[in-house]
Structures are given as C-alpha cells and as structure tokens.
Amino acid sequence: MRRLLLFLFTLLIGTVATAQPGNTKDYNAYDFDTTLQGGYSISFQTDDSLQYLYLKKGRRTIAELSSMSKGLPYKNLGYIGVDCTRYFVLVHSFGFGNPHYIELIKKVNGKMF
Numbered sequence: 885m886r887r888l889l890l891f892l893f894t895l896l897i898g899t900v901a902t903a904q905p906g907n908t909k910d911y912n913a914y915d916f917d918t919t920l921q922g923g924y925s926i927s928f929q930t931d932d933s934l935q936y937l938y939l940k941k942g943r944r945t946i947a948e949l950s951s952m953s954k955g956l957p958y959k960n961l962g963y964i965g966v967d968c969t970r971y972f973v974l975v976h977s978f979g980f981g982n983p984h985y986i987e988l989i990k991k992v993n994g995k996m997f
Contacts, residue, residue, distance in 0.1 A: 920967050924991050928961075930954060937962055937974075939994040947994025949974060962987075971997060 917925040917940070926949070927938045935958075937949040950962050957979070965973035965986060976985040988997040 918964060920964070920972055920991065921969055922991060924972075926964065928958075935961060939989070939991070941991075946992075949989070949994065950976070 917927045919925050923941055924946075925940050927940050927945075929936045929938065933954055934951050935954055935956075936951045939946045939949055952961050957977075959977040959979075962974045962976050965975040967973075970992070971988055971990055974987045974989055976987075978985070989995065990997050
C-alpha cells in the first residue's frame with residue numbers, strides 16, 4: 885500500500901511539473917527577431933487576424949516574406965533552413981507527409997532567386 889501511494893504521489897508531482905499553461909492565445913511564439921548574417925533579421929508580427937514574417941536590416945523593413953491566418957502552426961509561416969552571406973533559405977512545413985516548400989531569398993531585396 886505504501887509503495888502504491890508513493891508511486892501515485894511521484895506520478896502526480898511529475899504531471900504537475902510538466903503541465904503546460906491552458907491559455908495559449910496570449911503566447912507570442914517569436915518575441916525576438918531571428919538574426920541572419922550581414923545585419924539582417926526575420927521579424928514575427930501579428931495583427932487581429934494574421935501573422936507575418938518580415939525581412940529587416942536594422943530598423944528598415946525590406947520585405948514581407950509570408951503571412952498566414954492566426955492559429956495556424958508557425959512552421960507553415962516559415963523558418964530559416966540555411967543562412968548564407970547574400971541569400972537564405974526560408975522553409976515552409978505543412979505537415980501530414982506534405983513536402984516542405986523552400987524559397988531561396990536574396991537578402992538585399994527580399995525577392996526569391
């Protein structure tokens with residue numbers, strides 16, 4: 885009986901310690917910019933209905949890289965696959981066995997190469 889109670893107590897403590905907060909609507913996935921070589925960065929922003937990724941250098945916004953409805957997985961919006969001196973690869977993952985969509989983007993103008 886004592887072992888059973890000890891096991892249940894340990895299980896309860898482990899469950900409480902790893903519990904996630906219930907309200908994820910207030911969670912900002914990227915509250916910091918992703919730094920790229922050459923002083924560039926990727927900035928995550930949201931408005932009432934959409935979430936965006938922007939290419940920036942310093943305070944100057946170069947281009948909007950992608951946008952999606954709020955609530956969709958952030959990997960759909962894109963993440964950095966490779967960072968080179970003048971270009972970077974932006975990867976979009978749509979899950980469920982779908983292939984990853986990649987874009988080779990020139991840093992100076994934010995356009996696909």
